[in-house]
Amino acid sequence: MNHLDEIRAKLSIEELVGGYIQLKKAGRNLKGLCPFHNDSRPSFMVSPEKGIAYCFSCNTGGDIFKFIQLTEKVDFPEAVKILADRVGVRLPSYKPEVQDEKRRILKANELTCHFFQEQLKQTPAARAYFEGRGLSEETLQRFSLGFSPDSFHYLKDHLKNQGFNDRELLVAGLLNQRSMADNNTYDRFRGRLMFPIHDHQGNVVGFGGRITGDGEPKYLNSPDTPVYNKSYVLYGLHLAKEAIKQNDLAILTEGYMDVITAHQAGSQNVIATSGTALTTGQLRLLKRYTKNVALAFDQDQAGMEATKRAVELAKEADLEVKIIMIPDGKDPDECIKHSKNAWFKAIDEAIPVIDFYFSVAFNQHDKETLEGRKAIAAFLLPIIKLYPTKLEQNEHLTRLAFELKTDVKFLWDDMQQLRPQRNVPPTGATQVETPPEKNRFSREAFLLGFIFNHPAHYPLVHQDLIDMTHFDPESKKIYTALKKVYDARGVLQVDFLNSELEEDALEQLKVYGLLVEQRYSDVSDSIVEKEILSLIRSINLKNIRAAQKEYEFKIRSATSTDERSQLLRRYNDILKLSSKLT
Numbered sequence: 072m073n074h075l076d077e078i079r080a081k082l083s084i085e086e087l088v089g090g091y092i093q094l095k096k097a098g099r100n101l102k103g104l105c106p107f108h109n110d111s112r113p114s115f116m117v118s119p120e121k122g123i124a125y126c127f128s129c130n131t132g133g134d135i136f137k138f139i140q141l142t143e144k145v146d147f148p149e150a151v152k153i154l155a156d157r158v159g160v161r162l163p164s165y166k167p168e169v170q171d172e173k174r175r176i177l178k179a180n181e182l183t184c185h186f187f188q189e190q191l192k193q194t195p196a197a198r199a200y201f202e203g204r205g206l207s208e209e210t211l212q213r214f215s216l217g218f219s220p221d222s223f224h225y226l227k228d229h230l231k232n233q234g235f236n237d238r239e240l241l242v243a244g245l246l247n248q249r250s251m252a253d254n255n256t257y258d259r260f261r262g263r264l265m266f267p268i269h270d271h272q273g274n275v276v277g278f279g280g281r282i283t284g285d286g287e288p289k290y291l292n293s294p295d296t297p298v299y300n301k302s303y304v305l306y307g308l309h310l311a312k313e314a315i316k317q318n319d320l321a322i323l324t325e326g327y328m329d330v331i332t333a334h335q336a337g338s339q340n341v342i343a344t345s346g347t348a349l350t351t352g353q354l355r356l357l358k359r360y361t362k363n364v365a366l367a368f369d370q371d372q373a374g375m376e377a378t379k380r381a382v383e384l385a386k387e388a389d390l391e392v393k394i395i396m397i398p399d400g401k402d403p404d405e406c407i408k409h410s411k412n413a414w415f416k417a418i419d420e421a422i423p424v425i426d427f428y429f430s431v432a433f434n435q436h437d438k439e440t441l442e443g444r445k446a447i448a449a450f451l452l453p454i455i456k457l458y459p460t461k462l463e464q465n466e467h468l469t470r471l472a473f474e475l476k477t478d479v480k481f482l483w484d485d486m487q488q489l490r491p492q493r494n495v496p497p498t499g500a501t502q503v504e505t506p507p508e509k510n511r512f513s514r515e516a517f518l519l520g521f522i523f524n525h526p527a528h529y530p531l532v533h534q535d536l537i538d539m540t541h542f543d544p545e546s547k548k549i550y551t552a553l554k555k556v557y558d559a560r561g562v563l564q565v566d567f568l569n570s571e572l573e574e575d576a577l578e579q580l581k582v583y584g585l586l587v588e589q590r591y592s593d594v595s596d597s598i599v600e601k602e603i604l605s606l607i608r609s610i611n612l613k614n615i616r617a618a619q620k621e622y623e624f625k626i627r628s629a630t631s632t633d634e635r636s637q638l639l640r641r642y643n644d645i646l647k648l649s650s651k652l653t
């Protein structure tokens with residue numbers, strides 16, 4: 072057994088994929104929302120038997136290694152490394168340079184995280200701050216909270232003693248440098264409360280540092296580095312992902328403290344954007360775990376604007392969105408400290424997006440004045456227009472008419488006169504999903520899929536499939552391998568294909584097998600036989616027609632009578648075959 076097989080034996084595809092997306096049983100396979108395209112119905116198929124996962128809507132997937140390459144955006148050797156680490160398989164050592172740099176940065180971050188945690192223990196003032204915010208010892212540990220000493224070189228000295236150099240630590244964003252010409256590097260984080268930022272796998276990828284007293288900036292964050300891309304990281308996700316899956320809901324906040332306080336209070340499905348406004352990349356990441364998101368942003372003007380933007384992005388990503396309205400204009404952290412019950416009640420009473428827009432419109436404008444009423448209508452009508460059914464539109468318009476003390480008929484008229492909006496629909500109503508392309512897979516692919524799943528029927532192919540000249544190279548390679556195994560053993564056993572086919576071709580064959588399972592539910596023997604025969608027939612026909620054309624061309628361009636009559640004889644054979652088939 073080589074190390075790849077050893078990893079495969081220890082980690083099944085369903086266990087791996089199940090850590091990223093929710094999977095539901097679908098016959099002999101499992102299904103979930105595809106992590107690689109904007110998927111609204113489960114298109115991602117996982118086959119425990121075949122050891123592959125594949126989406127037939129966006130045609131993406133493969134075995135466990137391919138899956139890691141795709142989700143973690145790493146190359147093959149790095150994917151092998153990640154999985155080997157995970158299941159405890161020792162690899163023969165090889166070190167691609169770039170991956171080595173990433174590993175070193177992660178190591179430096181991890182050491183830094185421990186260093187800051189140690190410093191926190193030794194700094195009563197910093198501990199007092201966290202205690203003052205009501206955080207328990209357990210919470211400090213869980214979020215690896217720390218303190219960066221007010222020094223320009225403590226961390227630098229510590230890491231250099233561990234064998235790191237200035238350049239690496241600059242790239243990692245742990246040190247600063249006044250200018251490129253200046254060789255003096257110094258600690259980036261000084262005298263700050265430290266919030267390590269983990270990726271969803273739990274690696275420390277960066278830090279957020281909050282100042283203890285007055286001063287600017289209040290929060291200082293790590294820059295983007297080879298291991299930290301702010302647009303793809305959600306704070307607290309590594310701790311929240313299980314709870315998010317269990318609750319089928321993610322609560323999205325704006326601050327580190329919101330997440331930490333919420334988790335301590337028992338809301339473990341809470342996460343935050345970290346040091347950036349919400350991005351599509353973050354929502355994609357989130358969608359691996361749930362389709363439902365509730366926004367609990369700050370209740371000030373900036374928070375309202377952020378909510379509006381987030382709603383649009385979330386709808387665009389095809390997530391179901393609700394808004395958590397926290398009483399008395401508090402942010403989640405304040406609310407929870409004030410009353411846990413108020414927080415849980417606000418979650419339970421999360422409102423639909425339309426209610427949020429109504430409340431924004433009526434808060435911003437005075438419905439007692441004509442100007443105010445016009446502004447409210449101007450704000451809400453374009454939003455209502457985006458709802459897909461007249462039923463929904465009418466319901467919201469009726470409510471608006473009631474609030475504005477006007478006739479719903481006028482609102483209908485005004486709404487119909489609006490020009491179609493070009494920007495992102497906040498309701499997601501006009502979302503168009505990429506339609507699955509039904510014909511992307513060839514008949515050969517289907518036939519191969521049937522044979523892979525039901526090898527006992529291979530003799531039908533062996534007898535009836537004629538001429539492989541017009542096959543695409545991939546299918547031809549696979550057919551040739553099937554034939555070779557069958558000729559050698561007198562029976563087709565899929566296990567023996569391993570030695571005849573390259574890894575890629577074998578995986579392709581498995582995808583075809585899964586394709587068949589996806590298109591045909593519950594295949595009985597007689598149906599399989601019928602489908603195989605009809606596929607053979609249509610493939611033969613296609614090939615014969617191609618051959619016919621080819622010979623017609625050859626005959627026209629023949630240079631001698633001898634050549635021509637030879638070609639004509641072949642051509643007549645083809646015609647005979649063709650008439651036998653039709």
Ligand SMILES: [Zn+2]
Pocket residue numbers: 105106107108110114126127128129130131
């Ligand atoms: Zn897909």
